[in-house]
Amino acid sequence: MNLVVWIVTALLAALFLMAGTMKLAKSKEQLLADPRMGWAEPFPANLIKLIGAAEVLGALGLVLPGALDIATWLVPAAAIGLAIIMVGAIVTHARRGELPNIGMNVVLLVLSVFVAVERIGPQAF
Numbered sequence: 001m002n003l004v005v006w007i008v009t010a011l012l013a014a015l016f017l018m019a020g021t022m023k024l025a026k027s028k029e030q031l032l033a034d035p036r037m038g039w040a041e042p043f044p045a046n047l048i049k050l051i052g053a054a055e056v057l058g059a060l061g062l063v064l065p066g067a068l069d070i071a072t073w074l075v076p077a078a079a080i081g082l083a084i085i086m087v088g089a090i091v092t093h094a095r096r097g098e099l100p101n102i103g104m105n106v107v108l109l110v111l112s113v114f115v116a117v118e119r120i121g122p123q124a125f
Contacts, residue, residue, distance in 0.1 A: 005118045009062050009075070012111050016082060017059035023052025036101065039092050051085065058082040062115065072125035079116035083109055 023031065028045040031037040040048050061078025065071050086109035093101040119125070 001118070002123050005115060005123045006066075008111055009066070009079075009115050012079075012082065012108065012115060013059040013062040015059075015108065016055045016062075020052040020055025020057075020059060023048050024056065039089075039096055039098060039101070054081065054085060058085070066119075066125060069125065072119075075125070076116045076119040079112045079119065083112035083116065086112060 028040060028043075028048055031040045031048065058078045058081050061074045062082070065074040065078075086105050089105045090102055090109065093099070093105065
């Protein structure tokens with residue numbers, strides 16, 4: 001089961017690292033050019049950058065503490081933080097009527113909660 005948790009963790013980390021890096025690297029105008037990023041329109045550019053930074057730090061927090069066996073309590077903490085971000089994303093997309101976007105957010109939420117529960121409980125370091 002530990003291998004399954006590591007695989008899910010690596011997948012989550014890769015997805016959040018890509019999403020967060022995109023938010024950090026692109027301007028708000030560049031993000032809005034993508035039709036899937038309409039959610040960013042009412043948010044200030046600095047908040048979008050903050051969300052991107054949180055996603056990148058969360059991705060690193062999912063993998064590095066466990067891989068280095070240092071402060072392993074950060075792994076479930078990062079997973080919980082990313083789950084909270086996904087709750088915010090679900091609410092934002094629901095308010096905007098962007099129902100297709102919610103599906104991926106729900107999957108990421110469920111996987112984040114899975115990692116948090118496993119790393120707090122049965123598969124703790």
